[in-house]
Amino acid sequence: MSSSPSPSAADPPGDFVVVFVTVPNQDVAATLAKTLVTEKLVACVNILPGLRSIYAWQDKLCDEAEALCVLKTRRTLFPAVRDRVTSIHPYQIPEIIALPFVEGNAPYLAWLRDETRAP
Numbered sequence: 001m002s003s004s005p006s007p008s009a010a011d012p013p014g015d016f017v018v019v020f021v022t023v024p025n026q027d028v029a030a031t032l033a034k035t036l037v038t039e040k041l042v043a044c045v046n047i048l049p050g051l052r053s054i055y056a057w058q059d060k061l062c063d064e065a066e067a068l069c070v071l072k073t074r075r076t077l078f079p080a081v082r083d084r085v086t087s088i089h090p091y092q093i094p095e096i097i098a099l100p101f102v103e104g105n106a107p108y109l110a111w112l113r114d115e116t117r118a119p
Contacts, residue, residue: 011109013101017078019071021085022053022095029067035088036071041081043115046070072112075100076119 019042023029026049033045048068055062073081078098085096101109 011106011113013104013109015075016101016104016109016112017073017075017098018101019069019073019078019081020095020097020099021069021071021089022051022066023069024064024066024090026067028090029069032069032085032088033071036081036084039084040115040117041077041084042071042073043112044072074113074116074119077116080119 021032023032026047029045029047029049033047036042036045046069048070051066051068053062053064053066055064071081075098082096082098085094
């Protein structure tokens with residue numbers, strides 16, 4: 001982000017969410033990220049490799065290597081993000097969790113708005 005979009009009074013932090021999505025590996029993460037950014041469903045995806053997830057699935061204890069995708073988008077786009085992630089995700093039940101922004105840097109929020117499509 002080299003340029004600074006002008007902040008808008010219409011960009012309260014609560015208008016945006018961070019979405020967590022776990023994936024089996026970095027290749028899936030990159031595909032997911034590129035798709036969502038290209039389609040302007042999200043402004044940015046951070047990929048955190050080296051995640052270790054321990055969970056119960058179908059009566060078995062699982063201990064798996066995963067990557068975490070951290071997506072930033074408009075709150076109103078969450079249903080479209082959820083549906084798109086579900087359509088390309090390899091898991092039967094993908095983790096897709098949205099948390100609202102509590103506070104945010106006004107120029108960053110303006111950039112998020114500008115880099116995502118209008119709902």
